[in-house]
Each structure stands twice: as C-alpha cells, then as structure tokens.
Amino acid sequence: MLKNVSRRLLQIPESPIRKLVPYATNAIKKGIKVYYFNIGDPDIETPEIMLEVLTNWKQKTITYSRSHGEPTLLDSLKAYYNKLGHTSININNLVVTLGGSEAISMAFLATTEVGDEILTFEPFYTNYNSYAAVNGVKIVPVKTSAKDGFHFPPQQVIEKKISSKTKAILFCNPNNPTGTVYSQKEINTLVSIAKKHNLFIIADEVYREFVFDKRKHFSILNYLSEIPKQIILVDSLSKRYSLCGARVGVLCSLNKQIIDGAMRIAQGRLSAGLIDQLMASKLSKVPESYFKKVHLEYQNRRNTLYRGLLSIPGVSVPNPEGAFYCIVDLPVKNSEDFCKFLLTDFNLKGETIMIAPAAGFYATPGLGRNQVRIAYVLKVEYIKKLIEILRQALPAYNNKLKSRG
Amino acid sequence: MLKNVSRRLLQIPESPIRKLVPYATNAIKKGIKVYYFNIGDPDIETPEIMLEVLTNWKQKTITYSRSHGEPTLLDSLKAYYNKLGHTSININNLVVTLGGSEAISMAFLATTEVGDEILTFEPFYTNYNSYAAVNGVKIVPVKTSAKDGFHFPPQQVIEKKISSKTKAILFCNPNNPTGTVYSQKEINTLVSIAKKHNLFIIADEVYREFVFDKRKHFSILNYLSEIPKQIILVDSLSKRYSLCGARVGVLCSLNKQIIDGAMRIAQGRLSAGLIDQLMASKLSKVPESYFKKVHLEYQNRRNTLYRGLLSIPGVSVPNPEGAFYCIVDLPVKNSEDFCKFLLTDFNLKGETIMIAPAAGFYATPGLGRNQVRIAYVLKVEYIKKLIEILRQALPAYNNKLKSRG
Incomplete structure (x- = not known):
C-alpha cells in the first residue's frame, strides 16, 4: 500500500x-x-508612482533578484524605519520576504524546535495557525475579550500560559482581527514578560499606519536598544500601499543569528519577485x-x-x-x-x-x-x-x- | 539568558x-x-507578449490573487500539460506556487514526517538541502558518477538506500547540476522501485524543454495512469520563459490529499504574485x-x-x-x-x-x-x-x- x-x-x-x-x-x-x-x-x-514601474518597464529579462532583497528596496526600507525614529536599523537587519507570510514562517522556524510553543492572544490572525502547523509549533492562546476591547489581560494571567516549551510571544499591533491598538503600557508588560522569561517577541506590525481617533502606534522597535536580540519584527507592504498581490514583506531583527538564518532560508528559495520589489522600492517617494x-x-x-x-x-x-x-x-x-x-x-x-x-x-x-x-x-x-x-x-x-x- | x-x-x-x-x-x-x-x-x-502585460498594465490596485492560482494562469497551465499529451491533468490537479522552490517544499512536507528520508541522486540541486533542513527531512543520496554521464546506477544499487523511513524518490530531469537527461528505461526503473516499495516520486522537470542532440524528454507524467497517487510533479516557468525573477511555479498531482493539503498551505500564505502570474498566463501565446x-x-x-x-x-x-x-x-x-x-x-x-x-x-x-x-x-x-x-x-x-x- x-x-x-x-x-x-x-x-x-x-x-x-x-x-x-x-x-x-x-x-x-x-x-x-x-x-x-x-x-x-x-x-x-496602489500609489501611482508604483504602478508606473510597470507601465515604464524596460528590462528585457525578468532575472532573479538578490536573496537578501533588491538593493533599492532595502535602501528604501532602511530609510522608512529610520524616518520612524528607529535609527539603529540598517539593511543588514532586514531580509525581504515573500509577503509578511514568509516572515512569519521564518520567525517561527528561527525561534522554535518542533513541539515548542509560541504564546499569542486570541482571537488572532488565523494564518498563524497555518504556519504553526507547517513548522510543527503549538500556538498557546491567552484569551482576550470583547468587553475589554480585546486588550491584554494582566501580566500574571499572561504568565500562567508560559511553559518550559514557550520560546516566543507573538502579537499583532494594530490587531488583525480585532482592530485593537495596544498602549505603550501594554507593550511594556509584554517586554517585561519577555525579559523575565527570556523569550523572543515576534511583533506583526503590518497595520502600523492604520490607527484612528488620534491614537499613536507604539512600535516594538522602540525597545530595540533594551532587548536587541529578542525582537523580531514581521512587516509587509501589502496593506500600507495596497500591494497585497505584490508579495513583499520584511523580517527585521538586530539578532545576527536570526538574520543570518533567514538569509540562508532566503537563499534556498532564491529570491522574492523582482517586479514586485521594484514597485515597492518607490515607497519613499509616495507623497x-x-x-x-x-x-x-x-x-x-x-x-x-x-x-x-x-x-x-x-x-x-x-x-x-x-x-x-x-x-x-x-x-x-x-x-x-x-x-x-x-x-x-x-x-x-x-x-x-x-x-x-x-x-x-x-x-x-x-x-x-x-x-x-x-x-x-x-x-x-x-x-x-x-x-x-x-x-x-x-x-x-x-x-x-x-x-x- | x-x-x-x-x-x-x-x-x-x-x-x-x-x-x-x-x-x-x-x-x-x-x-x-x-x-x-x-x-x-x-x-x-522574456517573451515580448509577457513583458507587454507590464507595459499595458491597467489595474489600479494590486490585489491578492486566488490561493489556488490566478484562473487564467491555471487554464494556460492545463492547456500546456494537455498539449504535451498529459490529457488527464485539469486545474484541480494543479496549485500555482511561489517558484518551483515552494513546490519542492510543499512536496517534502506532504510526503514526510520530521526525520523521514527522501532518496535522491547526487550531485543534486543544492536547494533540496535547504528545503530538507526547513522541513526536517533527511536527504539520502545515491551516488552517480561523471564516468557514467551521471546516469542512474542499477536498480539494486538504488534499492540498497531505501529504509523504513524512505517516503519518496526525488529526481530532476533534465538534471541540475549535471545536465543528464534520463532515458525512458531509467525512469521505468524508478517507477518500478516506487511501486515495489510504495514510495512517492517527486519529479522536478523545470528544464523539460532543454534537451539537446535530438534527444526526447521522457516525463514522469507518462506514468500518471499507472501510479496516479504516487506522482508529484514540481515545475516552474522560470527557465522556460526566462521568468526567474517572476516567482511562478507549479505543484501537480492526481493525489487529491496532496493537492488539498498544498491548497491549505497556499491559503496560509494567501497567494502568489498577481503581476507575475498574469505575465506567466500568456504562456500559451508564446510562439x-x-x-x-x-x-x-x-x-x-x-x-x-x-x-x-x-x-x-x-x-x-x-x-x-x-x-x-x-x-x-x-x-x-x-x-x-x-x-x-x-x-x-x-x-x-x-x-x-x-x-x-x-x-x-x-x-x-x-x-x-x-x-x-x-x-x-x-x-x-x-x-x-x-x-x-x-x-x-x-x-x-x-x-x-x-x-x-
């Protein structure tokens, strides 16, 4: 059989x-x-200046891009993070991925062995389940509720879910699917948990710009100097520039082992799409x-x-x-x-x-x-x-x- | 720490x-x-008719494609395989992947548990190693030699490498990196080994059209009626149409469990690139x-x-x-x-x-x-x-x- x-x-x-x-x-x-x-x-x-990359296309052969990412896109991404105030980020802290999806998968693989646990807050972005299954990781959920606007529960409630197999805390801010934007205080709590239990923090910030009512987004990148080796940022250009069908995401970390490993994964799949990356590289010129x-x-x-x-x-x-x-x-x-x-x-x-x-x-x-x-x-x-x-x-x-x- | x-x-x-x-x-x-x-x-x-998809671009928003693949591309791929004589293939046997790379990874994950073995012939395409590592699979090599033009050794030599953990035989035809084109007789041998030991065959045929000196390529797809559930074809448009930087590949199988599983993986990563797929969909119009x-x-x-x-x-x-x-x-x-x-x-x-x-x-x-x-x-x-x-x-x-x- x-x-x-x-x-x-x-x-x-x-x-x-x-x-x-x-x-x-x-x-x-x-x-x-x-x-x-x-x-x-x-x-x-999609911003006009990005669409013009298509209509003005001259290159006669659609060649591979670099595994690390197209140089012009890496430069634009560095400038983007620097402009947000995260000036320690340079192109060696970034790997261009095939959408935020690949960055999530890389972050899971980088931080866990098969059978390990990643703690996150439910309800959560459903595709975390797919990547957990693909990578043999167990998602351990901390429940959040509509009555609290899906904000985090107190530190001790979160800590109860941590086991010897927990390797990372994963959160999405602003949140898909709840629309919750976490306060600086809430993120402080996550960071102190990560410090106390020596965990990685995987932060999915693909909706960074989408915050309402004069709220401000407080990025995990604000903690780069405090816990440089623990932070893994998952990012994507899909929502920010209406580029969902251009598969361009980013993995960002100051942890050299993680970036080097992500680079080896990236080499294995050769490159992200050349055309999509060249479109995305115009991000710094979007008014x-x-x-x-x-x-x-x-x-x-x-x-x-x-x-x-x-x-x-x-x-x-x-x-x-x-x-x-x-x-x-x-x-x-x-x-x-x-x-x-x-x-x-x-x-x-x-x-x-x-x-x-x-x-x-x-x-x-x-x-x-x-x-x-x-x-x-x-x-x-x-x-x-x-x-x-x-x-x-x-x-x-x-x-x-x-x-x- | x-x-x-x-x-x-x-x-x-x-x-x-x-x-x-x-x-x-x-x-x-x-x-x-x-x-x-x-x-x-x-x-x-790259064929002019594909590049024209870029220069004639009209769609104002770069939206997701379908997880299964862009419908026009799926139709073109079906027509391509049918024209090659493999008339049993329809779009439900295909999943569009992010390059042949993703198709390889899907095939590995679909056929193995962590620690299982895939048998292949060395030297082999080096990125098989990357995907083996990502998926926790052991590549077991059967040696081929320059003196034999890197053709397969006799059946009993290949069978010696099969263990209880072997789940699939993987081969690349025409071969990267050796340039070897396997004869019908050699592929017969692989198929009889797969039948005898109940193994999957993962065939990487991304160089199908590149055969010299009036040789004919003999595809694994010729065995679809004989061992329909055992064959997984890994394909890519990268080399055939000089589309390396457009990440468009294909996983093809008549095994419904495999295609359904590949579809669930595909849903998890949302979609392949819209622009790349629309370019690739012109394949049936390349003269x-x-x-x-x-x-x-x-x-x-x-x-x-x-x-x-x-x-x-x-x-x-x-x-x-x-x-x-x-x-x-x-x-x-x-x-x-x-x-x-x-x-x-x-x-x-x-x-x-x-x-x-x-x-x-x-x-x-x-x-x-x-x-x-x-x-x-x-x-x-x-x-x-x-x-x-x-x-x-x-x-x-x-x-x-x-x-x-």
Missing part, C-alpha cells in the same frame, strides 16, 4: 477567510453580486497626501461600520481602534452556518456579502462561534449595503432555523 | 550558488567585470519560434562550453545532454578555494568569472571537492571568455598554492 501523505500535511487547517469561496462562486453563478468583506484586500488604489487620504477613508469606513453594526438588534462590537478589521458578536449560535447562509440562501435586491466566521481565529475550541470577522476594505457605500444585508439576514436566518424546528 | 535560536535554523545550509556573492561584490568594487556562471539565471529575453531560437542558442552554448572545457589540460566533463548546467572536474584539490581565487586574486584583462563549487551539490561529505558547477546561461561570446579565464586561472592558482608551499 502506498505510504500515506504526512500527518503534518493533514493537520494544516483550512483558512476560515477563504474556505467559503466556493459558495461565493456559486452565488455569483446564480447572478448574485457578492461584496467581499472576508479578506483584507483593500480597494484603495504624504496619499496616506492622509487613505487614513481619512478608513476612519470614515470604520465610523460607518461601527455605528451601523450597533444599530442592528443583538449585534455588538467594540469600537475598532486600528487596522481595518473587527470581531463582531452576532445573535446566532453558529456563525459559520450563518456566513454560508448569506451566500447560499440570502440576497437583498440581488446582492449579498461574504464575511469570515471567527472560530478559526481562536485556538481554543468552541470560542468565537457566534462571531464573525469583518474586513472593512470596501468603500462606505458598500459598507452601508453590508449593514442593511446583515440587518435583514439575521432575522431571516434565525426564522429559517426555527422553521426547521 | 535568552533562549537560543533554533537548532533547525542553524542547520540550514548556506547556498553554494550564492555564498561567494560577497567576493564578487568586492571584485566589482575593484573595477573587475564579473561574468555570472554560478546561477541559472538566463540572459535570454514556437521563441523556443526554437532559445533551444538553438543553448545548444550552441553547450557545444562551445563542452569543446572549450575539453581543450583545457586536466579538465574533464561529460557532454551535457540537457538543462544548462554541467559538473566539471578541475585539476584542483579544493574547488571552493579556487572559485574564491577567481574572484579575489585573478582577472584576465580586468575580467573574471563566478562559478559554483560543487561540494554543496552532494550530501556525502568529501564528494565534489574538485568539481564546480557551471551554468551556461550567458551568450557564446562570454562562454569563450570563461574558457580562456579557466585555462589561465588553473595554472595560476596551482602555482600560487605551490609557492605558498
């Missing part, structure tokens, strides 16, 4: 963000318009006005969504502080079933929405089953449609369940 | 193809022109004349290189049958030291070459130490320079060693 495929392959979870895609495809086939709020794929235009406009747009979307959601009976959500996601409590028992219903059984004037069931954003079984994640990446007009669709779909769904008995 | 970085990170090898890059960079700083024969990064122009010209060019390069190398005293090489690499025996004891010498101590009229020491293409310590891999990816004029540089550098190097005592 043929050897089986590996157990580790079978353990890789399906993405809760993407698993309902076949239902959406069917809805479209039936002539229904589907608005995609399930995935953080913004409709904002401030671009970000101001984008920021205002997201704040408007957030406001429309938040107010709208609160106007629906039985729905609750903390006011999202950043990123472009929120975790919403719905008056349903099984949000995955409801998300399917939206695609298979419901439409409002021929239109419906795709949103992500939240259970896949938790590691603890049973949590998040009445929640969904909404990515408010589409324009205000469509967010208004989302609100009306939810307002009508929720009673329709619950009536249908009742009529089934 | 801070927890250490992982042992598995430290075990990832440096790429022998890229480790000498810093010496090349220094040579260039000294004003020396370096010809890169170390890496399979062709100078052939036959493009390949004819490319094929002729490589055959000329191969001829120039082969004749030239044989004209240098002490140098030997089997006539490469395909791909664009060869493993060359040099009259030196330590080819890595010689490759460094070429970059640090030697130049011919201000010019030198970068070539790859071959030891890193072997798993058995000590093998390949007098060999180098040459990638004949540059035009005939430069190959002639390579020959003259080698002709003069070899005695210069050996004299220098003697004078050192």
Whole structure:
C-alpha cells in the first residue's frame, strides 16, 4: 500500500477567510453580486508612482533578484524605519520576504524546535495557525475579550500560559482581527514578560499606519536598544500601499543569528519577485497626501461600520481602534452556518456579502462561534449595503432555523 | 539568558550558488567585470507578449490573487500539460506556487514526517538541502558518477538506500547540476522501485524543454495512469520563459490529499504574485519560434562550453545532454578555494568569472571537492571568455598554492 501523505500535511487547517469561496462562486453563478468583506484586500488604489514601474518597464529579462532583497528596496526600507525614529536599523537587519507570510514562517522556524510553543492572544490572525502547523509549533492562546476591547489581560494571567516549551510571544499591533491598538503600557508588560522569561517577541506590525481617533502606534522597535536580540519584527507592504498581490514583506531583527538564518532560508528559495520589489522600492517617494487620504477613508469606513453594526438588534462590537478589521458578536449560535447562509440562501435586491466566521481565529475550541470577522476594505457605500444585508439576514436566518424546528 | 535560536535554523545550509556573492561584490568594487556562471539565471529575453502585460498594465490596485492560482494562469497551465499529451491533468490537479522552490517544499512536507528520508541522486540541486533542513527531512543520496554521464546506477544499487523511513524518490530531469537527461528505461526503473516499495516520486522537470542532440524528454507524467497517487510533479516557468525573477511555479498531482493539503498551505500564505502570474498566463501565446531560437542558442552554448572545457589540460566533463548546467572536474584539490581565487586574486584583462563549487551539490561529505558547477546561461561570446579565464586561472592558482608551499 502506498505510504500515506504526512500527518503534518493533514493537520494544516483550512483558512476560515477563504474556505467559503466556493459558495461565493456559486452565488455569483446564480447572478448574485457578492461584496467581499472576508479578506483584507483593500480597494484603495496602489500609489501611482508604483504602478508606473510597470507601465515604464524596460528590462528585457525578468532575472532573479538578490536573496537578501533588491538593493533599492532595502535602501528604501532602511530609510522608512529610520524616518520612524528607529535609527539603529540598517539593511543588514532586514531580509525581504515573500509577503509578511514568509516572515512569519521564518520567525517561527528561527525561534522554535518542533513541539515548542509560541504564546499569542486570541482571537488572532488565523494564518498563524497555518504556519504553526507547517513548522510543527503549538500556538498557546491567552484569551482576550470583547468587553475589554480585546486588550491584554494582566501580566500574571499572561504568565500562567508560559511553559518550559514557550520560546516566543507573538502579537499583532494594530490587531488583525480585532482592530485593537495596544498602549505603550501594554507593550511594556509584554517586554517585561519577555525579559523575565527570556523569550523572543515576534511583533506583526503590518497595520502600523492604520490607527484612528488620534491614537499613536507604539512600535516594538522602540525597545530595540533594551532587548536587541529578542525582537523580531514581521512587516509587509501589502496593506500600507495596497500591494497585497505584490508579495513583499520584511523580517527585521538586530539578532545576527536570526538574520543570518533567514538569509540562508532566503537563499534556498532564491529570491522574492523582482517586479514586485521594484514597485515597492518607490515607497519613499509616495507623497504624504496619499496616506492622509487613505487614513481619512478608513476612519470614515470604520465610523460607518461601527455605528451601523450597533444599530442592528443583538449585534455588538467594540469600537475598532486600528487596522481595518473587527470581531463582531452576532445573535446566532453558529456563525459559520450563518456566513454560508448569506451566500447560499440570502440576497437583498440581488446582492449579498461574504464575511469570515471567527472560530478559526481562536485556538481554543468552541470560542468565537457566534462571531464573525469583518474586513472593512470596501468603500462606505458598500459598507452601508453590508449593514442593511446583515440587518435583514439575521432575522431571516434565525426564522429559517426555527422553521426547521 | 535568552533562549537560543533554533537548532533547525542553524542547520540550514548556506547556498553554494550564492555564498561567494560577497567576493564578487568586492571584485566589482575593484573595477573587475564579473561574468555570472554560478546561477541559472538566463540572459535570454522574456517573451515580448509577457513583458507587454507590464507595459499595458491597467489595474489600479494590486490585489491578492486566488490561493489556488490566478484562473487564467491555471487554464494556460492545463492547456500546456494537455498539449504535451498529459490529457488527464485539469486545474484541480494543479496549485500555482511561489517558484518551483515552494513546490519542492510543499512536496517534502506532504510526503514526510520530521526525520523521514527522501532518496535522491547526487550531485543534486543544492536547494533540496535547504528545503530538507526547513522541513526536517533527511536527504539520502545515491551516488552517480561523471564516468557514467551521471546516469542512474542499477536498480539494486538504488534499492540498497531505501529504509523504513524512505517516503519518496526525488529526481530532476533534465538534471541540475549535471545536465543528464534520463532515458525512458531509467525512469521505468524508478517507477518500478516506487511501486515495489510504495514510495512517492517527486519529479522536478523545470528544464523539460532543454534537451539537446535530438534527444526526447521522457516525463514522469507518462506514468500518471499507472501510479496516479504516487506522482508529484514540481515545475516552474522560470527557465522556460526566462521568468526567474517572476516567482511562478507549479505543484501537480492526481493525489487529491496532496493537492488539498498544498491548497491549505497556499491559503496560509494567501497567494502568489498577481503581476507575475498574469505575465506567466500568456504562456500559451508564446510562439514556437521563441523556443526554437532559445533551444538553438543553448545548444550552441553547450557545444562551445563542452569543446572549450575539453581543450583545457586536466579538465574533464561529460557532454551535457540537457538543462544548462554541467559538473566539471578541475585539476584542483579544493574547488571552493579556487572559485574564491577567481574572484579575489585573478582577472584576465580586468575580467573574471563566478562559478559554483560543487561540494554543496552532494550530501556525502568529501564528494565534489574538485568539481564546480557551471551554468551556461550567458551568450557564446562570454562562454569563450570563461574558457580562456579557466585555462589561465588553473595554472595560476596551482602555482600560487605551490609557492605558498
């Protein structure tokens, strides 16, 4: 008998963000318009100066880039971090990755052996589960709650989850999927835990620029001089410049062993995409006005969504502080079933929405089953449609369940 | 004390193809022109119809592609394999990967647990080592030799290397780094071993089109109906269309568990690059004349290189049958030291070459130490320079060693 495929392959979870895609495809086939709020794929235009890299393309051969990263991009990234005030970062502290995704995977592999643990806060970015499975790592979740705006619990609650196998604390700030922006005090707490227990901190800051209501983002990079060897930054240009489909991310660390190891992984897969990197290298030339406009747009979307959601009976959500996601409590028992219903059984004037069931954003079984994640990446007009669709779909769904008995 | 970085990170090898890059960079700083024969990064122009995807770019937002792959690319790939005669392949047997590299990593993870073995033939593509380290897999090498043109040894020699931990046989055809093209009979042997021992076959056919002297490439895909669940094809568009810097590869299998698992990995990393995939999707529109010209060019390069190398005293090489690499025996004891010498101590009229020491293409310590891999990816004029540089550098190097005592 043929050897089986590996157990580790079978353990890789399906993405809760993407698993309902076949239902959406069917809805479209039936002539229904589907608005995609399930995935953080913004409709904002990519900066013109980046798109011009394509239309002005001259190079006749699409050659490999350097494993480390395209030199012009590395220079632009160094300038970007330096401008943020993190002046100790130079190109030898950076490796360009195939999206933030590869940086996460590298950080997991760099800090753990198979069977080791990484502590994080649930709900968390679901793809951490995929990379944990690929790398044989156990994600140990510390629960956060809507009633606290998904902020961190006290230090002693976090420390209870640390075992001899814990190698790193992972957090995403601003948070995907909750929209929480952590305060300086909260990050201080994480840093003191990391110091006390000698842990790495893996900080996913891909939504750094997306903070609302005059909040300020407080980066883990502010601790580079205090714990230089412990910090691993995971970054990506996908959201900042609407470059999701250009797979360009960054791993940043002052720990030479980590960067050297990431470089060896990078050599093994040869290089990131040349064209994507050359586009991204224009980041230092993107005008401030671009970000101001984008920021205002997201704040408007957030406001429309938040107010709208609160106007629906039985729905609750903390006011999202950043990123472009929120975790919403719905008056349903099984949000995955409801998300399917939206695609298979419901439409409002021929239109419906795709949103992500939240259970896949938790590691603890049973949590998040009445929640969904909404990515408010589409324009205000469509967010208004989302609100009306939810307002009508929720009673329709619950009536249908009742009529089934 | 801070927890250490992982042992598995430290075990990832440096790429022998890229480790000498810093010496090349220094040579260039000294004003020396370096010809890169170390890496399979062709100078052939990318098909015009693919480059036009860039210059005609209209889409204002660089959005994610589908995890499975961009639909137009999947259709083009299906048509490509069908046209080759493999009519059972449809898009559900394909996953678009971030270069052939990701497909290799997926194949390793899909077929093995940590500690399992994959059997392959040495010398082999060095990055198999990187992916073996990343996935915790042991590469078990079966030795092939220059005197046999690096063809497979008899079945019983191969079978001796199979243990209870062996999960797959991996081979690259046409071979990187040897240029060997395996006969139908040789592949029959592999298939009968796989059947007898219930192993997966991972076939890396990224050089499928590069076969010389009227040889025909015999694909593993010819066995799809015989052992449908055992075959995993690793493919890439990098070499075929000079798209190395566009990270587009393919994993192909009729084994549903493998494709479903690869899809879940693909969902975890969201998508391959949108722009690269849209370029690659034009593959079905690349005229036959493009390949004819490319094929002729490589055959000329191969001829120039082969004749030239044989004209240098002490140098030997089997006539490469395909791909664009060869493993060359040099009259030196330590080819890595010689490759460094070429970059640090030697130049011919201000010019030198970068070539790859071959030891890193072997798993058995000590093998390949007098060999180098040459990638004949540059035009005939430069190959002639390579020959003259080698002709003069070899005695210069050996004299220098003697004078050192």
